[in-house]
Amino acid sequence: MNEPNTAQTNPIIAVTNLVKQFGRFAALRGVSTSFEASRLYGILGDNGAGKTTLLRILAGLVPPTRGEISILGKKNPREVCREFGYMAHPSLLYDEMSGVENLRYFARLYGLEDEARCAQVIAAVGLDPALERPVGQYSQGMRQRMSLARALLNDPKILLLDEPFSNVDIRSAREMVKLLGGMRDQGKTIFVVTHQASLLDGAADEFIWMDAGQIVNRTRDLTYMETA
Amino acid sequence: MKKAFPILGLLTAALLSYALYQALVVAPTEQTMGDVQRIFYYHVPSAWTAFLLFFINFLASIQYLVRRDQKTDTIANWVVIALGVLVCIAPYAFRTLLPAGVYPSSVVTTGIAFVGLYFLIKRLFSEQQTDMLALTTAEVGVVFCTVVLVTGPLWARPVWGIWWTWDVRLTSTLVLWLIYVSYLVLRRFSSSGQTPVLAAALAVFGALDVPLVYFSIWFFRTQHPQPVVGGGGSIDPRMLRVLLINWVAFLCFAFLVCWSRYRLERTKREVEETQALEALLEPRSALR
Amino acid sequence: MSAPTGITWATLTKDVRLEWRSKDAINSMLFFALLVVVVFSFSFDPEAEESRQIAGGLVWVAFLFAAVVALNQTWARELRNQVLDAYRVSPAPANSLFVAKALGNFIFVSVLEALMTPLFIVFYKLRVLGPAWQLIPVAILGTWAIVVNGTFFAAMSLRTRSREIMLPLLLFPITIPALLSMVEATTTILVGDPSTSAKFWIVLLATYDVVFTTGCLALFGTVLHAE
Numbered sequence: 001m002n003e004p005n006t007a008q009t010n011p012i013i014a015v016t017n018l019v020k021q022f023g024r025f026a027a028l029r030g031v032s033t034s035f036e037a038s039r040l041y042g043i044l045g046d047n048g049a050g051k052t053t054l055l056r057i058l059a060g061l062v063p064p065t066r067g068e069i070s071i072l073g074k075k076n077p078r079e080v081c082r083e084f085g086y087m088a089h090p091s092l093l094y095d096e097m098s099g100v101e102n103l104r105y106f107a108r109l110y111g112l113e114d115e116a117r118c119a120q121v122i123a124a125v126g127l128d129p130a131l132e133r134p135v136g137q138y139s140q141g142m143r144q145r146m147s148l149a150r151a152l153l154n155d156p157k158i159l160l161l162d163e164p165f166s167n168v169d170i171r172s173a174r175e176m177v178k179l180l181g182g183m184r185d186q187g188k189t190i191f192v193v194t195h196q197a198s199l200l201d202g203a204a205d206e207f208i209w210m211d212a213g214q215i216v217n218r219t220r221d222l223t224y225m226e227t228a
Numbered sequence: 229m230k231k232a233f234p235i236l237g238l239l240t241a242a243l244l245s246y247a248l249y250q251a252l253v254v255a256p257t258e259q260t261m262g263d264v265q266r267i268f269y270y271h272v273p274s275a276w277t278a279f280l281l282f283f284i285n286f287l288a289s290i291q292y293l294v295r296r297d298q299k300t301d302t303i304a305n306w307v308v309i310a311l312g313v314l315v316c317i318a319p320y321a322f323r324t325l326l327p328a329g330v331y332p333s334s335v336v337t338t339g340i341a342f343v344g345l346y347f348l349i350k351r352l353f354s355e356q357q358t359d360m361l362a363l364t365t366a367e368v369g370v371v372f373c374t375v376v377l378v379t380g381p382l383w384a385r386p387v388w389g390i391w392w393t394w395d396v397r398l399t400s401t402l403v404l405w406l407i408y409v410s411y412l413v414l415r416r417f418s419s420s421g422q423t424p425v426l427a428a429a430l431a432v433f434g435a436l437d438v439p440l441v442y443f444s445i446w447f448f449r450t451q452h453p454q455p456v457v458g459g460g461g462s463i464d465p466r467m468l469r470v471l472l473i474n475w476v477a478f479l480c481f482a483f484l485v486c487w488s489r490y491r492l493e494r495t496k497r498e499v500e501e502t503q504a505l506e507a508l509l510e511p512r513s514a515l516r
Numbered sequence: 517m518s519a520p521t522g523i524t525w526a527t528l529t530k531d532v533r534l535e536w537r538s539k540d541a542i543n544s545m546l547f548f549a550l551l552v553v554v555v556f557s558f559s560f561d562p563e564a565e566e567s568r569q570i571a572g573g574l575v576w577v578a579f580l581f582a583a584v585v586a587l588n589q590t591w592a593r594e595l596r597n598q599v600l601d602a603y604r605v606s607p608a609p610a611n612s613l614f615v616a617k618a619l620g621n622f623i624f625v626s627v628l629e630a631l632m633t634p635l636f637i638v639f640y641k642l643r644v645l646g647p648a649w650q651l652i653p654v655a656i657l658g659t660w661a662i663v664v665n666g667t668f669f670a671a672m673s674l675r676t677r678s679r680e681i682m683l684p685l686l687l688f689p690i691t692i693p694a695l696l697s698m699v700e701a702t703t704t705i706l707v708g709d710p711s712t713s714a715k716f717w718i719v720l721l722a723t724y725d726v727v728f729t730t731g732c733l734a735l736f737g738t739v740l741h742a743e
Contacts, residue, residue, distance in 0.1 A: 019508065022421065024500075026507045059605050062743050065504075081607050092602040094530070094593070096537045108526040109606035111519050134537075150602065293738065406689040413685055417676040422742035426672050429735045430686065433665075436731055437690050440724055444693035447716055448700060 012037040012158065012189050013058065018067035020053050020213075027053040028064070029213035035191075037157075040184040042200040043193045045210035051193040052089070054210070055160045058191075059086045072157070082110065085151035085159045089166070091143045092150060095136030099146045100129055103153060110154040121149040126175055140167035148176065152183075159183070159190040165199055177203045197222055233487065240480040247470075247477035255470040267383045269470055273478035274375040275401065281369030281482065282408060282435075287346050288353070288362040289431035292424060295355045308346050315339025359424040360497070362431060363415065364490045366408050368482060373405045399445045400438075407434040520612045527616035532623070534593060541589035541624060549582040549628055553635045562640045572702030575636050576695060580662060582632070583625045584687065587666040588680050590617055595674070610737035614667065618732075621663040629659065645708025654705070654714065657721040658698035664725065665690055668732040672739050690728075697721045 011034035020028040028050045035041060043051045056062045057069070060077030072080045086092075093102045103118040119129040125145040135143060148164055159180075165173040173196070180190050181203045192200060197207070201222050209217040209224060217224055251269035258265035294304040316339050319332035326332065353361055380398060381391040392398065411434060415427050535541060556574050560567060567574075594600040603613060636642060644651065666687055673682035701717035 021504050021507070024503050024507055026504065029508045061601055061604055081605055084605060086601070086605045088598055088601055090598040092597055092599050094534060094599060095597065096534050097530070101533075105526055105530050106602060106606070108523055109603065109608040111522075111607075113522075154606075293735070403689065403692050406692075410685050410689045414672075414676065414682070417678060417682055419675060419677045422675060425738055425742045426675060429672065429739055432735065433668075433690055433728070433731055436727055437693065440693040440720070440727065444696045444720055447720070448696055 010037075011035055012072060014070045015058075016068040018054070018057065018069070019065045020050075020057060020062065021065045026213050028057070028067075031067070031213075031215055033208075033215055033218075035189065037189050038184060038187045039205040040180060040190045040200075040203060041192065042197060042204040042207045043191060043210060044195075044197050044207055048212075049210040050213040051210050052162055055086075055162050055191065055193060058158075059084055059160050061086075082154060083157040085154065085156035087147050087151040087159075087161045087164055089162050091135065091147045093135045093143065093146060096134050098132055098134055099127065099138075099149070100131075102135060102146070103150060106150050107153050112153065117153065121152045122146070124152065124179065125149045126172070126179075141169055141172050144168050145172070145176065157188060159188055161191060162193045163195070164192060165194055165196050173199055236480070236484055236487075240477070240484050243473075243477040243480055247474040250470045250473050254466075256464060256466055258467075261387050264383060264386045267379050269474045270478075271376060271379040271383060272471060273475040274372045274379065276475055277478050277482045278369045278372035278376060278404075280479075281365040281372065281486070282404065284345070284349070285362050285365040285369060285408075285431055286435035287349055288358040288365065289428035289435075291346075291350060291353075292355065292358045292362060292428040293432065295350075295358070308343055312339050312343035315342070357494075359428070360490060360493045362424075362428065363493060364486050366411055366431070367489060368486050370405065370408050370412060371485075372478075372482065373401065373408065376401055377405060394445075394449065396442070396446045396449045399449075400442050403441045403445075404438060407437060410434075520609050523608045523612040524616045524619070527613060528619055531593070531616065531620040535620075535624070540593075541586050542627070544589075545582055545586045545624065545628055546631065548585050549578065549632045550635070552578040552581055553632060553639065557639045567640055568642070568706060569703065571636070571640055571642055571706055572704075573699045574640075575633070575702060576658065576698045578632065578636075579625070579629055579659070580688075580691070580695065582628055583621075583659075583662050583666060584684050586624050586628070587621060587663070587670045587687075588683055590621055590667060590670050591674050604741065610740045611733050613740070614671075614732060614736040617671075618660075618664050618667045621667055622659060625659050625663055626655075629655065642706065644706055646705040646714070647708075648705065650705050650714050650718065651702065653718050654698060654701045654721070657718065657725055658694065658701075660725050661694035661698070661721060661728070662687075662691065664729050664732055668728075668736060668739070671736065675739075675742060694721060694724045697724065 014034035016032045018028050018031040019026065027048075031050070031054065043054070045051050053062070057064050058071065058077060060081060069075060069077060071077050072083060074080050077084070093099075094105075097105075099122060100118055103122065104115070107114060107118055122129040125148050127142060127145055127149065135146060138146065144164060144167065148161070151159060151161065161180075164176060168176065177199055180192065184190055184205075192204070194200065200207070205220075207219050207222065207224070208215055209219070247269070251266055255266065255269065257263060290304065294300040316336045319326060319335040323332060326335070349358065349361065380401075384393065385391050411427060411430050414430055415423055418426055556578060560570065560574060591600070594603070666683070669686040669690075670683050672686065673679045676682045697717040697720045701714040701721070704712050704714040704717070
């Protein structure tokens with residue numbers, strides 16, 4: 001086990017004893033950890049390991065049952081929601097509207113009335129801003145990329161991405177990873193929940209291994225996978 | 229505390245029997261209605277008790293909502309105090325506007341009781357407990373309200389010759405009953421862990437609705453010919469005494485039922501909490 | 517235009533555009549409303565003279581039923597692909613969303629009423645004998661009364677099992693005073709008895725609207741984030 005150096009100061013996110021229960025089911029069973037700024041984290045684990053719940057708590061969508069969060073120095077994620085980009089497993093887009101129309105609407109929610117910004121993020125994820133087709137007629141891969149574009153709209157400091165590569169062909173997925181790597185180099189902190197760990201090999205700074213609602217390990221590379 | 233419960237139970241049983249004796253034997257027979265009128269000693273105390281319970285439900289629900297946040301809690305405190313002061317001053321300032329038969333002092337007493345009740349609940353119950361209090365009072369209140377709605381027609385049939393009339397008090401009580409039944413339905417069907425919040429919001433809406441219901445039906449009825457003219461006039465002081473005894477007995481009974489329901493709910497939540505904690509302690513291998 | 521108003525406007529135009537493209541709600545609502553009018557015509561003899569006395573009640577109960585169908589659709593669109601989460605992670609205020617949704621429903625239900633009213637007039641041979649202009653405030657305030665609480669309770673029933681049935685269970689008891697006011701006001705105006713006036717009912721409806729609009733705005737954020 002190659003334990004990374006966690007002795008650095010001033011983490012961008014710290015959680016203490018995070019517990020989330022849905023009735024009797026415990027989705028998170030006491031997670032205490034901290035994350036540094038400008039890193040790309042891969043969150044790995046089986047279904048039901050609590051990865052999505054952790055992201056949703058960090059995004060302020062669900063309150064934890066117990067435990068403390070500190071994000072950019074604030075206890076309530078809602079206070080710093082401008083600094084987040086959140087991408088969920090579903091697309092979070094309106095199927096009947098085109099990509100640009102979707103982004104134009106979501107930009108307004110952040111107080112942005114910037115056509116150029118919408119076109120810029122669409123281009124950044126490798127799509128054509130002039131595409132008129134409604135999102136419902138996109139391929140799964142295109143929809144995922146448009147969803148990522150939506151998460152990037154407000155130029156967030158922290159990106160929370162839930163399964164961004166699912167159903168995306170391998171080449172596009174590699175491009176997305178490259179894009180994420182570039183954004184990390186610009187100072188963004190990125191969390192990627194994924195089943196396709198190998199895609200992040202070499203790109204992620206650290207892998208967080210979750211199992212049954214707990215973080216079981218943090219490693220620099222994927223060698224832990226074989227031992228687990 | 230454990231001993232207080234059976235003692236209160238015995239006391240309530242004794243009081244209820246005494247009240248029953250008073251209502252059936254001691255109270256004078258009404259001149260025109262005869263013995264049927266004695267149902268009045270159950271009908272009216274049930275109604276008062278139900279209204280009181282719904283009012284406690286309203287206060288508890290408000291507290292559940294405002295106490296989630298320190299700031300709104302402080303604001304709510306001052307609003308309650310301000311309302312209390314207003315209720316103490318207003319009846320003297322606008323004496324002429326008071327309906328006949330209502331004294332300023334009785335309005336002031338109600339106002340002080342309201343403020344007192346609010347802070348009493350706040351002192352006795354934690355934030356989570358106010359939700360349990362709201363649930364308990366709504367359930368028991370619905371039961372007492374049902375008693376009112378059943379005993380009303382039982383009395384009306386021989387006296388008025390009809391089971392039901394869309395009189396303002398009857399109709400308002402029915403609507404009130406509907407509102408709180410829908411509250412209980414919501415609690416039952418809510419799927420998220422946030423049932424208390426939703427329920428509290430609905431309880432506040434229901435309470436806001438009550439004066440509107442009353443005024444609308446009052447005006448509705450005054451516009452239309454009433455099939456019967458009920459009551460009016462003064463009540464025999466002996467009857468009033470029996471009525472008050474019955475009310476005290478009913479209050480004790482309601483308190484007893486609420487208490488045991490509250491204890492049941494508390495135990496249920498403790499069990500859930502323990503099960504939840506056990507789930508946390510299970511080894512990881514067992515969960516896979 | 518301040519930011520919250522801008523978001524309300526953006527959400528409203530987005531909803532209207534989505535509805536225009538999919539026509540989910542409006543089609544089912546229109547057909548349902550037509551069915552209600554026809555079924556009512558069979559249940560209550562439209563030729564009878566007493567029909568005028570109950571016409572106000574018929575019209576509003578029909579509107580209420582049709583509105584429930586529309587209100588149930590309000591949030592369905594936001595649940596597909598969990599778009600509501602995208603709103604919830606954004607800094608946009610919850611009340612902007614609420615006002616947009618309520619206004620959107622107000623428009624839908626108004627369109628519906630505008631289309632249903634002629635049918636009622638034709639089927640029941642209605643003529644207004646009182647001051648007809650008073651029907652306008654009654655219609656506006658009454659529709660808002662249904663829609664403001666309906667939007668709120670529809671959001672509330674998102675967090676419940678059997679969502680569609682919850683809405684009328686929560687909405688109808690609370691709406692009783694408003695419904696009574698609308699019905700009585702409409703009947704008073706239709707019948708045109710000079711000894712009575714609809715003014716009290718209009719004032720009561722306005723009070724109801726103010727009270728519950730305030731209540732909804734105060735509590736919507738709590739309900740939206742209750743997960």
